[in-house]
Every structure is written in structure tokens, then in C-alpha cells.
Amino acid sequence: MTPRDLHPAAWWMWALGLTTAASSTINPFVLLLIILAVCLVVVARRTEAPWALSFRLYLYLAALVVVLRVMFRVVFGGADDTVVLFHLPSIPLPEVAAGIQLLGPVTRYDVVSGLYDGLRLATIILCVGAANTLANPKRLLKLLPSALYEAGTAVIVALSLFPQLAESVTRVRRARHLRGDAGRGVSAMRRIVVPVMEDALDRSLFLAAGMDARGYGRTGTATPAQRRVTGVFLLAGLIGLCIGVYGLLDHTTPRLLVWPMIGLGVLLAAGGFVSAGRRVARTRYRPDPWRLAEFVTVGCGVAAAVLVMTADIDIAYPALDVLPQLSVPVLLAVMIGVVPAFVTPPPVPAEELR
Amino acid sequence: MIELAGVSFRHDGAEHAVLRGVDLRIDEGELALVAGRTGSGKSTLLGMFNGLTPHFTGGTMTGNIVVGGRSVRDHAPRELADLVGYVGQDPLAGFVTDVVEDELAYGMEQLGIAPQTMRRRVEETLDLLGIADLRRRSVRSLSGGQQQRVAIGAVLTMHPRVLVLDEPTSALDPTAAEDVLATLARLVDDLGLTVVVAEHRMERVIPFADRLVIVENATVRSGDPREMLLTSPVAPPVVKLGRLLDWDPLPLSVREARRAARDLRLPDRVPATPPPAVPLLAARGVTVTYGKTIAVREVDIDVPAGRVVAMMGRNGSGKSSLLWALQGSGKRAAGRVEVDGRDPRDEPRGEARRLVGLVPQTAADLLYLETVGLECAAADQQAEVETGTCRDLLDRFAPGVPDDRHPRDLSEGQRLALVLAIVLTAAPRVVALDEPTRGLDYPGKRQLAATLRGLAADGRGIILATHDVEFVAAVADDALVLADGDVVSTGPAARVLAESPAFAPQVAKVLGPDWLTVDDVAEASA
Numbered sequence: 001m002t003p004r005d006l007h008p009a010a011w012w013m014w015a016l017g018l019t020t021a022a023s024s025t026i027n028p029f030v031l032l033l034i035i036l037a038v039c040l041v042v043v044a045r046r047t048e049a050p051w052a053l054s055f056r057l058y059l060y061l062a063a064l065v066v067v068l069r070v071m072f073r074v075v076f077g078g079a080d081d082t083v084v085l086f087h088l089p090s091i092p093l094p095e096v097a098a099g100i101q102l103l104g105p106v107t108r109y110d111v112v113s114g115l116y117d118g119l120r121l122a123t124i125i126l127c128v129g130a131a132n133t134l135a136n137p138k139r140l141l142k143l144l145p146s147a148l149y150e151a152g153t154a155v156i157v158a159l160s161l162f163p164q165l166a167e168s169v170t171r172v173r174r175a176r177h178l179r180g181d182a183g184r185g186v187s188a189m190r191r192i193v194v195p196v197m198e199d200a201l202d203r204s205l206f207l208a209a210g211m212d213a214r215g216y217g218r219t220g221t222a223t224p225a226q227r228r229v230t231g232v233f234l235l236a237g238l239i240g241l242c243i244g245v246y247g248l249l250d251h252t253t254p255r256l257l258v259w260p261m262i263g264l265g266v267l268l269a270a271g272g273f274v275s276a277g278r279r280v281a282r283t284r285y286r287p288d289p290w291r292l293a294e295f296v297t298v299g300c301g302v303a304a305a306v307l308v309m310t311a312d313i314d315i316a317y318p319a320l321d322v323l324p325q326l327s328v329p330v331l332l333a334v335m336i337g338v339v340p341a342f343v344t345p346p347p348v349p350a351e352e353l354r
Numbered sequence: 355m356i357e358l359a360g361v362s363f364r365h366d367g368a369e370h371a372v373l374r375g376v377d378l379r380i381d382e383g384e385l386a387l388v389a390g391r392t393g394s395g396k397s398t399l400l401g402m403f404n405g406l407t408p409h410f411t412g413g414t415m416t417g418n419i420v421v422g423g424r425s426v427r428d429h430a431p432r433e434l435a436d437l438v439g440y441v442g443q444d445p446l447a448g449f450v451t452d453v454v455e456d457e458l459a460y461g462m463e464q465l466g467i468a469p470q471t472m473r474r475r476v477e478e479t480l481d482l483l484g485i486a487d488l489r490r491r492s493v494r495s496l497s498g499g500q501q502q503r504v505a506i507g508a509v510l511t512m513h514p515r516v517l518v519l520d521e522p523t524s525a526l527d528p529t530a531a532e533d534v535l536a537t538l539a540r541l542v543d544d545l546g547l548t549v550v551v552a553e554h555r556m557e558r559v560i561p562f563a564d565r566l567v568i569v570e571n572a573t574v575r576s577g578d579p580r581e582m583l584l585t586s587p588v589a590p591p592v593v594k595l596g597r598l599l600d601w602d603p604l605p606l607s608v609r610e611a612r613r614a615a616r617d618l619r620l621p622d623r624v625p626a627t628p629p630p631a632v633p634l635l636a637a638r639g640v641t642v643t644y645g646k647t648i649a650v651r652e653v654d655i656d657v658p659a660g661r662v663v664a665m666m667g668r669n670g671s672g673k674s675s676l677l678w679a680l681q682g683s684g685k686r687a688a689g690r691v692e693v694d695g696r697d698p699r700d701e702p703r704g705e706a707r708r709l710v711g712l713v714p715q716t717a718a719d720l721l722y723l724e725t726v727g728l729e730c731a732a733a734d735q736q737a738e739v740e741t742g743t744c745r746d747l748l749d750r751f752a753p754g755v756p757d758d759r760h761p762r763d764l765s766e767g768q769r770l771a772l773v774l775a776i777v778l779t780a781a782p783r784v785v786a787l788d789e790p791t792r793g794l795d796y797p798g799k800r801q802l803a804a805t806l807r808g809l810a811a812d813g814r815g816i817i818l819a820t821h822d823v824e825f826v827a828a829v830a831d832d833a834l835v836l837a838d839g840d841v842v843s844t845g846p847a848a849r850v851l852a853e854s855p856a857f858a859p860q861v862a863k864v865l866g867p868d869w870l871t872v873d874d875v876a877e878a879s880a
Binding site for chain 1: 404409410433435436438439440447448452455456460462463466467468469472490508512684704711712714718719720722732736737776777780
């Protein structure tokens, strides 16, 4: 296959599919298999770009989450189980906190359920991390509807500000030593913050001037009537969404208000975006194409999610005192999840990117 | 193409107008060079051509400006983007995207140009500027010259009819600057653009400039470069030499000056004997590494008392790393530095700055208080010296800076003087300066040179890193050239400069290696 970058939205949908799969099971074997699948795809398809090097951080974070989760269960305990693994001295708490037990006997259920829970969270973190690693976040922002283009650019610029800020801070800290300034505390903070902020402000003004000179924020021609139409669409859409979400959360509301309202709201909002986007004359340079590989990737994510969601309850949520079992549909789900590692085009070779 | 009629501009709240009653006309296809002292209003004038002044900067403008038939009064900069391309001083600060190709396309996306046309123009522009091999590179990973060429390309893709450049080479080393200016010359020939450029390396642009615009005392005069240069307040060394020796016609390039100098008879020059080298700072085998990259490789360096040592080399050749390592607060992987038998790295910070004082590249990083007076008081306290020491030093370097002025409102030269005074409050034996001439105009540099010579005469050792060949010629006793972390050339400044064509000052190119500055010639012929 010709090397090219897969559409960022495809990676995100695939990752969200696996996330859905992970969140509908606590079976540790299924979760571990999903983690393996995600890691395999990342290793096969990540680039050498800066955002792609962060996957290791997600791995650390995931491991930390598992450890923390088990530790919480050990500290707060509370699971009813006859099998006590070991005893820890219990810390008595005042009356107010009755019902919470600190330390004390540590049961098998405590450890096992902490482990399952932590593993599930870790899997979700890794899925999101994989999407972030595989898809260029800036290209994803570029997919915003053209009515939101300006906001998207602002976010991109803000993102690129962080490395610059870090660099400024290092520079100013070094410079401070040249003054023999060994101060600590609030006044020392100020000595770093003031020059850094001045620097950042200067740069932002410079960038803003440059962007203005290059046509950022050029508005097309919109009549007042068109603007009013856009406004009405967006406002009505927002109201519809609010009613729908309220209905979703409050179970006493008639069901008729929930999904139809959300649907209507989304439609109206989309109409507003289209109407707002129409007045903006802007084009996109080399947009990422959406081809068969993208469809397959998204399909794999969806299929994996559906297969795990519809799996047997004994498989998805095994009892804590038996060894969890696997089933054919669940194994199939994981195998489908790995498919993008082989059917997607490889990323553009690193020596060209640098 | 560009027409200004009775244009005046005043910043909000300012007493005096920056520009008053300016009439100017630049015809289609011309290359106009804008010259003037720092703070004379050059940038304000350039900003007017695409409406950044006053639409973006604020302030009050009267009079009218018409560019390509459109009045700047009622068009914001973004609506002039298809007509005027604007390139600023610091290319990196102006990049919106992070990949070269996307950066070139950004402006076209704003204009709503069809995707096929965009693709074609990006390819054409990549070729035109010779940056096709950089297309997928991150803009941050490029060298300064490459970045500036990308910035120029990013406005060229919009097919503007006017190109405005505000000091496009001020942040670049000499080689990178050459690159950019050569590109510019080609654009004028190939595309027939109207180009307006403010540039302090005037000598590179003057040979193909059709018009010289001089901004002085809030007014603007313009005309044929040769005539205008006779009285211009800023002029490159060849022109000054020509003025000094009354050459007619006035030479505009080194080549013309050489021809005029053919019959010139100058007395034999006895090079001034530098003060004897009393060792003060001695560095041996200094190595600085960042991860696997070696920034400085086993460099030996001596800074004798009473001498000025200049360090040259392209951007990224290790100059700054070496200065920080000498000061003691920078990284040093190996080697010894000794000042008076003590290594600044092993001393506590307060003590290290009494051995070596460093003025960093962005000198303003040292400043954080609201007024000059407070900064000076803080410096006295930090150095544990008598109150008023810093203020006295400042008065010596830049007399008459008011105590209640905010450091940001100072001129570039005054700010540098303030930082130098703060560093010298601790009375360091050796003073190191990183790119001190950045942003200084000719008189500012002259002032700095006098300051540095004065410090050397006090028995201090001075070491400075700079790109500015003419400044080195005027101030340095010794020079060394760094390349890729190694010292490739070292010795008396006159010899080091004359040895390499890239570093030879203009006067030396015209009159031979004995003569470095116009002042040398003036002294000899007086």
C-alpha cells in the first residue's frame, strides 16, 4: 500500500469503538487482549512526529491507575468476602465517618475487584492515548466545520504556545542567576512570571499581526437577513439539545422529549453551521482523503464494540471468585480490533518528516 | 502602485507624531529600500502599506494611502492580503502551522483559492525559493535562513502585487542573510513584484534598489539611491568610505569601491599594538553536550585582561553554549575554566558572577521591575554593594535615563546599557556578551563599542559572541571563529577577519587587510 496518513477521524472512531468495548466488560483477559491489540496497532502505524512519541507516557499512566485502584481498595476495603488474604492494623475513625473502614482485613474480593476496575480504566486510557498517538491532533482540528474554523485556529495557536512558554521559563530562570538573585517564594515567582508573560504577549501580538496580514478572519459577504437565519438556527438547536439532555438525565420526563429532541437539536445546529459556513469563502489544502482503509478501520472499531457489548453476561462480567472465561465472539472482537494494523496504509517514512 | 498623500500618524496618548505630512510614491515593479535609525518610524511606515498601521496598532492617522487602487483607510489588513504580502522580522513568531507545506498554503486557504490551484502554487513557490526538499519538515527544525525563506514563500503563494519586508534578516547570521537577500533579488527579476524592504544590511540591497526611502525626523524623503546616500544618516561602510574620500560617483558596492580605490595612495599603516596579554580567564578543553549532540568540543580559550575577544560563527555553532559554560551556570561536560585560579562553576552563584558576568542574548530577561530606579536599587542589594553603584554605571554607559521610566519603554541601546550596568554592579573580572548588537543602529553600536573599550581599559577581560563583522572590526583585539563546536580560526582580530572572505569587513575588501574600518582610514588620512 502507498504510504499515507490515515484520516485522523478514522483513528479516533476506531479507538472509541475499542473504548466502548472495554467499558462494557470487566473480564481481565478481554481487557488485556484489547490492550495488546491497541499496542500492536500503535507500534505498527505510529509516526516519528512529536505527538506520536507520547504513547509511553500513556502506558505509565495506565500502570499507575491499576496500582492506585488496588491500593484504594486495600486502604478502604469493605468488600464482603470470607477469604481474608492478610490483616492490616485498622485505623479507628470518628463517628462522623462511620461506615468507612481504613485498612483492616484485606479480602480477596478487595484486591480482585480493584484489579478488574483498574484494568478497565487503564484500557480506556490506552485507547484514547492510541488515538492521540496515531492521529495528528492539529489535522483533527482542521476537520471542524468552517463556521468554527476561526476558533479551531485559535486552539492550534494556543497549543503551540505551550512549548514556547516552557522555553521562555527556562531562559528567564537561567538569566535570573546572572543577577545573583537567589530569592524564593512569591517574589521569585514574580521575577520569572513577569518577563515570561511580557515575552508571550509580544509574541502573540506579533503572530496576530502576521495572521491578520495573511487574511485570517476575512469575512465573505453576508446580508443581515442571512446572519439572522444563522442565529435562529443555532439558538433553536441549542434549546433542543438542552431539553433532550435534560430528558435523558431526568427519568420522569416523557420519553418522547429525549431522543427526538436531541435529534432535532443536532439537525438545527448543523443547519446553523452550514448557514454560517456559507458566508465564509475558504478552502482546504490537501484534505485527508476518506477511502476504503478508513471505512475498514471504523468498521473494525464498531464491530469490536458490538461483539463485546452483546457478549454473554458471564463472560463480560465474571464473578469475582472464579477464573474468568473467554468466548468465541469476544476473541473475534479483539482479533477484529487488530485488523487496522495490517489493512491501513503505513505512515509516511520518518526521514521525510524529520 | 503605492501612493501616500499627506499622511501623518500619532500613537494614542503620544505627544509627538511618528510621521508627519508624508508624501511618497512607489511605482509598479520598483524595489524600494527603506532606511533610517532605529525608532525613526520605519516599521510604522511599512505597516501602513497593508493597513497594519493603524488598523492593528491603533493610533490616529490622517491623509490617504492608496495601494493598487485600494484605499488602506477603509480596508483592514486581512482584506488587503491578496494584494500586499507582509513579512516580519522574526519568521518563527509568525508561523501559524507547523509544517512547511501547510504554512505555504495557509494564506491561500484564507483567500478561498481552489484546491488544484493551491497545490500548483505551493509547488511553484517551493521551487522558486529552492526549499522543495523541506516541504514536510517542521518549521521549528529549520535554520533561520530557511525559516525566513518559508515566511516569504508563505506570502508569495497568495500572488500579491506588493511585497513588504520589515528587516527580514535582523535575526540571521551573515550567510543566512545572504541567502534571503539573494532570494529577494531573484524575486524582483523573475516576478516583477513591487518590493518594499527595510534592511540594515543596506549594502546587499542597494545595488538593485530603484529607490531609497529615508525616514528621519518624522518625515520621509525618497529618490535615487546614489543621490540620497550622499546625505543619508545611515549608510554602509563602503558609502561612508566614498564620502570620506570624496569619490565621485559614490560607490554603492564593494566592486565599485575597488575600482575607485585603484589610484588611491594611503600611508602605510602601522597596526596599533594591542595591550600586552595578561592572562585573566583561561579555559581548557571545554566541552558542552546536549544529549548526544556535541555543542562545543574541547575548546581552549584565553581572555586576557584589558582585551576584547570576539567570537564568531554561524547560528548554532556553539557560541552561546560556550559563553554560558564559561560563566559557570551553563552545562559543561568536561574541561576547566579558571579566572584568577578559581573555577566559576565551583563557586556559589553569588561568587561566580563576581568572576564572569554575562549579558544574555535576550537581555530583557534580566529585567522584571517597573522602573529603572527600582532595577538599579535591586541590583545594588543583590550584589551587596553601596547604594547608587548601578546607577553610576548606567550614567556612564547611557547618561540621562530617567529613574521613573519603565525598562520596556527604553530604547534598545538604553536597555542593553541597563542590563550591562546590572551585571557590572557585581564588578566581574570578565564580562561576556551574547549578540549585544542585535537591534542597535550605527550610533548605538558606536556607543557600545566605546563602552566596551572603556571596560577593557579598566583591566577587565571582554568576550563577546556576535555576527556583526563591522562591529568586531571596530572593537575587538582578538577573534576566534567557531564552527560545529570547534575553533576553526583564532588570533588577532585583524588577521582572523582578513583571512576569511565571509568575515572580511567591507573596508578590508576594498583596501586590503590592513584597513578594517572607515575610522582607521579617517585617522590615517587626517
